[in-house]
Amino acid sequence: MDIRIGMLGFGFMGKTHAYAVENLKYFYKNLPFTARITALCTAHKDTSCAACAEYGFDRACGSEDEIISDPDIDAVDVCTPNIFHYETVKKILRAKKHVMCEKPLAVTYEEAAELARLADEAGVTTQIVFNNRYMAPVLRAKQLIDSGRLGDIIGFRSAYLHNSCMDPNKPAGWKQTGEYGGGVLRDLGSHAIDLVYYLCGDFERVSGKSLIYYRERAGMDGAVWKTTADEAFYITAQLKSGAIGTIEANKLTVGVNDDLSIFVHGTRGSLRFSLMDPNFLEFYDGSLPGGDYGGDRGVTRIECVNRYPEPGGVFPGVKAPVGWLRGHVGNMYNFCSAVYEGRQAAPSFFDGARISAVIDAAERSDRADGAFVAVAQP
Numbered sequence: 001m002d003i004r005i006g007m008l009g010f011g012f013m014g015k016t017h018a019y020a021v022e023n024l025k026y027f028y029k030n031l032p033f034t035a036r037i038t039a040l041c042t043a044h045k046d047t048s049c050a051a052c053a054e055y056g057f058d059r060a061c062g063s064e065d066e067i068i069s070d071p072d073i074d075a076v077d078v079c080t081p082n083i084f085h086y087e088t089v090k091k092i093l094r095a096k097k098h099v100m101c102e103k104p105l106a107v108t109y110e111e112a113a114e115l116a117r118l119a120d121e122a123g124v125t126t127q128i129v130f131n132n133r134y135m136a137p138v139l140r141a142k143q144l145i146d147s148g149r150l151g152d153i154i155g156f157r158s159a160y161l162h163n164s165c166m167d168p169n170k171p172a173g174w175k176q177t178g179e180y181g182g183g184v185l186r187d188l189g190s191h192a193i194d195l196v197y198y199l200c201g202d203f204e205r206v207s208g209k210s211l212i213y214y215r216e217r218a219g220m221d222g223a224v225w226k227t228t229a230d231e232a233f234y235i236t237a238q239l240k241s242g243a244i245g246t247i248e249a250n251k252l253t254v255g256v257n258d259d260l261s262i263f264v265h266g267t268r269g270s271l272r273f274s275l276m277d278p279n280f281l282e283f284y285d286g287s288l289p290g291g292d293y294g295g296d297r298g299v300t301r302i303e304c305v306n307r308y309p310e311p312g313g314v315f316p317g318v319k320a321p322v323g324w325l326r327g328h329v330g331n332m333y334n335f336c337s338a339v340y341e342g343r344q345a346a347p348s349f350f351d352g353a354r355i356s357a358v359i360d361a362a363e364r365s366d367r368a369d370g371a372f373v374a375v376a377q378p
Ligand SMILES: NC(=O)c1ccc[n+]([C@@H]2O[C@H](COP(=O)([O-])OP(=O)(O)OC[C@H]3O[C@@H](n4cnc5c(N)ncnc54)[C@H](O)[C@@H]3O)[C@@H](O)[C@H]2O)c1
Pocket: 008, 009, 010, 011, 012, 013, 014, 041, 042, 043, 044, 047, 064, 078, 079, 080, 081, 082, 084, 102, 103, 104, 129, 130, 131, 187
């Protein structure tokens, strides 16, 4: 089966999804399907054309309707600003196409609930993007909670912190603009809320408080503008189970980068995950005995490095931490750029020979029972 995907929007997330589609075959073994992006529509036809030329998608479209009505497209991937999700997804469902939509599903609850109902009626495959659920430590956290290793969940602290609203002179993007369905609660808060929902269960009631610290900042055109969307949002939440916790979404936290974290504590244990430390899940098993000097009690740092089960666990394998592949992409870029520019690349074969010289000397030393030996010089 070949899944032909029409993509709407090709900013940060459009590129991210395209990368995922193109690389599925490396990360999942013997896939019974292929998937490819066959058509793209962005806000302007010329940017769609430029992206198709650069990334090799078959066709640039001038309107989303062209994609939605195309019988040769099986699924639509919605990566547009939040304000457009509702009308677009409604049309896609009416056309009975499969649809994946970036978070938040819609700007208001009424719209989102309607889309959920229409999705049921349409009988197609639908998915909202909460990508953090697929991080190995989060999957392991879910396993631990579902198997009762934390006992009853008492509470949680979930936070998604950025520093991206700290410069009031930087022109606002649509994510800082209420009219586009922006604001930190919908943007980062949706992820922080979803982690609680996924790991701990559904919500009963919440108390919320928003903050706009920079009341005036540069608007989209650079001129002084009144901020129209929350820059930070604080929630206290109670779940149906009775568990209580806090959720914070904040773009005013100087000194952090992409800091999503969750701490969950129950009657038997607790766990902690941070997106900035994505190879590990911290787990405290309260059933282990303490004792003299501490006994066995303490936090286990579970090494989750790429430990995805088959068919997803073959590449890049459990020895490759998150981020390792990026080094290889950088390495390949370096070589290809040098070939293209007709110049020598670095590290060079000279550098390679220097490493071999050290290996050779170390082995000679080993044979001489560890005596110092000279490293061969060029
Ligand atoms: N899951 C995540 O980790 C994550 C991260 C960032 C953003 N998002 C979500 O992804 C969506 C897109 O965000 P982004 O950061 O890629 O935004 P972006 O501003 O980088 O890109 C938006 C894209 O949509 C296009 N666009 C705008 N209006 C359009 C229209 N009417 N029809 C077709 N295309 C249109 C623009 O040309 C652009 O290509 C948002 O819903 C956002 O909340 C998710």
